[in-house]
Structure formats: C-alpha cells, structure tokens
Amino acid sequence: xxxxxxxxxxxxxxxxxxxxxxxxxxxxxxxxxxxxxxxxxxxxxxxxxxxxxxxxxxxxxxxxxxxxxxxxxxxxxxxxxxxxxxxxxxxxxxxxxxxxxxx
Numbered sequence: 001x002x003x004x005x006x007x008x009x010x011x012x013x014x015x016x017x018x019x020x021x022x023x024x025x026x027x028x029x030x031x032x033x034x035x036x037x038x039x040x041x042x043x044x045x046x047x048x049x050x051x052x053x054x055x056x057x058x059x060x061x062x063x064x065x066x067x068x069x070x071x072x073x074x075x076x077x078x079x080x081x082x083x084x085x086x087x088x089x090x091x092x093x094x095x096x097x098x099x100x101x102x103x
Contacts, residue, residue: 002032 004014011024045061052058056072063070 003030 002016004016005024006012006014006021012021013024014021049061052060056075057069059065059068
C-alpha cells in the first residue's frame with residue numbers, strides 16, 4: 001500500500017486510494033501487497049484459461065489469435081469420420097448377414 005508524505009515535518013501522509021490524510025505513526029506496520037496482487041493476476045489468467053478449456057469456442061491462453069473455433073471444428077470432423085466408419089461397418093455386417101441368410 002503506497003502513500004504520499006504530504007508534510008514530512010508534521011508526519012502527515014495521504015492515502016491515494018481513499019483520499020484520507022492521516023498522521024504517520026511509529027506503532028503501525030504497513031506491508032506492501034503489490035507483489036501479491038501481481039501473483040494473483042497471473043493466477044487469475046491461469047484459472048480463466050482452465051475455464052476456457054471447457055468450452056470449444058473460447059480462446060486459450062497460449063494459442064494463436066483466430067484459433068477460437070479450432071477445437072469445435074476438430075470435434076465435428078472427428079465425429080463425422082467416426083460416424084462414417086461405424087456406418088460402413090454396420091452396413092457391411094448387414095450385407096454379410098443378408099448374403100449368408102439368403103434373403
């Protein structure tokens with residue numbers, strides 16, 4: 001947490017986040033949380049990327065621009081190919097059954 005020393009001789013400081021002028025005291029310890037905020041920002045990016053992995057149309061963190069629908073299109077092509085193979089196998093099986101059964 002940063003502050004501005006308004007009058008160093010009178011030990012007055014200004015908190016820019018709240019706009020409050022207060023007396024600087026020796027018994028109060030202040031910690032800077034800037035590093036923690038930076039790390040939380042990085043973790044937020046990673047969590048957002050993990051949530052985007054659940055959606056096929058969402059952009060991923062390490063992907064190139066314009067690749068938002070790559071997983072969606074890959075799923076469509078894979079399922080169409082798998083469906084065609086299964087359909088051909090079933091039709092071949094029915095053809096063999098019809099030829100053996102004499103229908």
